[in-house]
Amino acid sequence: MSDENKLASKFDDWQRMRLDPTRCPVRNVLDHLSDKWTTLIVIALAGGPRRFGELNRSIPDISKRMLTQCLRNLERDGLITRHVFPTSPPSVEYRLADLGRSLLGPLGVLIEWAEASHQSVLDARLRFDGIPPST
């Protein structure tokens, strides 16, 4: 069975449950990975444990607010763990949990696709944006 058909038939399954967000894995699990920062954070943690401030500096344009929020979500979903060290001021370290590490493979595949397709997408955009000044 091709990827195409495999996905299509899964979609049919999900549709039968009306894509109920509480039961559909795509919507339930992947939605978080969408929020623009989460993926980046997971990748940043691929290199090993990182502290809050390090992550903040690694991803220059994330705000602390969003960073905190994404980290909480990841922790809640069991993808990362949070360790507080009782130094003063206390320092906090985040690291991938097993579940989070298991995501690295699939994520890597997707990222390879993104890198391979990057130029095609850019070209397509130029072509598309070149059309409108017509009529």
Add this chain to the structure above:
Amino acid sequence: MSDENKLASKFDDWQRMRLDPTRCPVRNVLDHLSDKWTTLIVIALAGGPRRFGELNRSIPDISKRMLTQCLRNLERDGLITRHVFPTSPPSVEYRLADLGRSLLGPLGVLIEWAEASHQSVLDARLRFDGIPPST
């Protein structure tokens, strides 16, 4: 080289360009896949060409506005093509372009991970949410 390290070293590369969204493939290409509906649309199209109305019904809780917007983005990025048939009222068909079809494999891998991890994530959430009423 492990997935872990591969990703980590890519992240280092991107960081060197300060994760500039115009050049970083993840941010540039994958961000669209994030917007909650796009992935679903791509999967829906995996089964073959679909018309606007069909897609709208396939994904019950998407609004026409968002559907239109996502479809435009996908078309702009060259992942799908749009065909208008001069019937009346005109009907419009969307189908995956080659580039879009090439995404199906990577996406499938991620979705398999999501399905496999779904229960673990749900469990983790319960555990996490069970903690707060403390102190």
Add this chain to the structure above:
DNA sequence: AGTGAAGGTCTCAGTTATAGACCTTGTGCG
């Protein structure tokens, strides 16, 4: 006493999504 770092939280504005009304063209129905 003042300053800086640690890891956050809070507020306010600005951005983005959503629901739902509305538009246009043409066909079927009574």
Add this chain to the structure above:
DNA sequence: CGCACAAGGTCTATAACTGAGACCTTCACT
């Protein structure tokens, strides 16, 4: 004839979410 409806969208008003930046607490250093 006159009305409703389907197609594929667009427009508007409201709701939700984001991001910038101020603020908090505890120490060490000067």
